[in-house]
Amino acid sequence: MDLKLGGKVALVTGGSKGIGKGIARVLSREGCKIAMCARTMSELKTTAQEIERETGNPVMPIAADLTRAADAQNFVDAAAKNFGRVDILVNNAGAAPGGVIETLSEDDWANALQLKFMGYVRCTKAALPYMQKQRWGRIVNLIGNDGVKHSYWEIAPGAANAAGQNLTMSMAGRYGADNISFVAVNPGPVRTERWDGLVKAMARDMKLSYEEADKLAPKSIPLGRIAEVEEVANLVAYLASDLAHFVNGTMIEIDGGQQKQLMDVARNR
Numbered sequence: 001m002d003l004k005l006g007g008k009v010a011l012v013t014g015g016s017k018g019i020g021k022g023i024a025r026v027l028s029r030e031g032c033k034i035a036m037c038a039r040t041m042s043e044l045k046t047t048a049q050e051i052e053r054e055t056g057n058p059v060m061p062i063a064a065d066l067t068r069a070a071d072a073q074n075f076v077d078a079a080a081k082n083f084g085r086v087d088i089l090v091n092n093a094g095a096a097p098g099g100v101i102e103t104l105s106e107d108d109w110a111n112a113l114q115l116k117f118m119g120y121v122r123c124t125k126a127a128l129p130y131m132q133k134q135r136w137g138r139i140v141n142l143i144g145n146d147g148v149k150h151s152y153w154e155i156a157p158g159a160a161n162a163a164g165q166n167l168t169m170s171m172a173g174r175y176g177a178d179n180i181s182f183v184a185v186n187p188g189p190v191r192t193e194r195w196d197g198l199v200k201a202m203a204r205d206m207k208l209s210y211e212e213a214d215k216l217a218p219k220s221i222p223l224g225r226i227a228e229v230e231e232v233a234n235l236v237a238y239l240a241s242d243l244a245h246f247v248n249g250t251m252i253e254i255d256g257g258q259q260k261q262l263m264d265v266a267r268n269r
């Protein structure tokens with residue numbers, strides 16, 4: 001299937017590693033010009049060069065800490081200045097601490113919303129004027145199934161995700177008139193470095209060994225495994241394309257049909 005993404009300008013936040021890197025790579029393979037950000041410029045540059053070498057399409061690395069409004073604005077403006085437009089924004093840079101209510105501090109809660117929710121708000125706000133001017137735009141928010149499949153050991157990510165899902169749907173109601181559409185993608189567990197950190201937190205909070213905690217997620221997924229980055233990236237590329245522009249104000253789970261309650265060690269004891 002030709003996704004007709006050739007020549008589109010796509011902005012990807014958190015593009016240096018994990019799911020963001022996978023998304024930037026697939027969009028670049030499909031012919032997009034990419035601008036991507038992360039805080040660590042050295043890693044971002046290495047990833048940008050790696051993707052450029054593979055696809056032959058331009059990838060612009062821009063250092064930004066999306067917990068700062070000025071950095072988010074600068075990221076979008078610098079990309080628009082370099083490529084002349086902003087067609088696609090993939091909000092992906094996010095992290096929120098796992099853990100139960102006893103272990104989460106006030107700062108953990110504030111930090112969870114500061115990047116995972118407010119980072120998305122900031123980049124969306126900065127990108128909208130460019131998209132309105134073009135009368136075309138696509139915003140794909142990489143969120144997470146914790147927002148709809150709740151669990152008491154992932155309450156901070158769950159709250160940030162639910163906020164992002166609400167944002168996605170609210171924006172769709174307002175900006176359809178400018179031909180800008182919005183969709184949220186909700187992965188379950190995906191094999192990245194960050195997932196490894198979450199398994200460690202689960203082991204700590206559920207008083208399990210790492211090996212025991214690592215088996216919980218596959219057990220909760222009928223397909224018996226967690227997702228690979230490329231599976232999520234391929235879905236995002238399709239959703240970012242014109243072919244899926246009408247998929248608007250909604251969200252799509254990519255979690256193998258995960259049944260989170262099966263991870264509930266306390267209930268299953």
Ligand SMILES: NC(=O)c1ccc[n+]([C@@H]2O[C@H](COP(=O)([O-])OP(=O)(O)OC[C@H]3O[C@@H](n4cnc5c(N)ncnc54)[C@H](OP(=O)(O)O)[C@@H]3O)[C@@H](O)[C@H]2O)c1
Pocket residue numbers: 013014015016017018019020037038039040041043064065066067092093094095096115116142143144145186187188189190191192193194195
């Ligand atoms: N992995 C999973 O199992 C999973 C499941 C569901 C949802 N998700 C969601 O998918 C997204 C990507 O997750 P991932 O596992 O791929 O994460 P990751 O491997 O930890 O990568 C995060 C990316 O975001 C960047 N980043 C972190 N803090 C930033 C900040 N303040 N400003 C700008 N960039 C920042 C990181 O680079 P720097 O550190 O250099 O800034 C990196 O490029 C997240 O929103 C996550 O919540 C992941």
